[in-house]
Ligand SMILES: Nc1ncnc2c1ncn2[C@@H]1O[C@H](COP(=O)(O)OP(=O)(O)OP(=O)(O)O)[C@@H](O)[C@H]1O
């Protein structure tokens with residue numbers, strides 16, 4: 765990988781933005797020549813984190829103008845990707861509904877590391893050590 769690279773997307777927290785953001789992330793990783801399996805893993809994990817924002821982060825009735833998410837992908841020269849998916853909402857600490865509760869487990873299984881910082885909104889940080 766010749767250079768360190770970054771992608772930053774800032775979008776309304778609405779479901780119609782999830783697929784375009786995943787596609788933009790895919791295109792970014794393709795441009796950096798990530799191998800297909802890494803690319804699918806990363807976009808799957810990102811999709812779960814984005815779905816959680818759309819579904820859980822903002823309580824109904826919150827002003828749409830304040831309901832945004834940010835996705836930041838930073839790749840270093842060794843192919844390590846740090847992916848942050850952030851929102852300004854409230855993390856819901858509760859037992860998952862029946863048959864649910866897989867998203868964070870999927871991310872944990874795929875990513876090298878997962879940290880969730882809820883000190884100001886929610887920041888889901890995933891890291892991936894990727895082959896190219
Ligand atoms: N961005 C977020 N904002 C607020 N709460 C969140 C966020 N991400 C996750 N959570 C909380 O963590 C719980 C677990 O998330 P997880 O993705 O594992 O399961 P789920 O979304 O409930 O179900 P599934 O992903 O299987 O459809 C959620 O139910 C929710 O309470």
Ligand SMILES: [Mg+2]
Pocket residue numbers: 812815816866867868
């Ligand atoms: Mg989920």
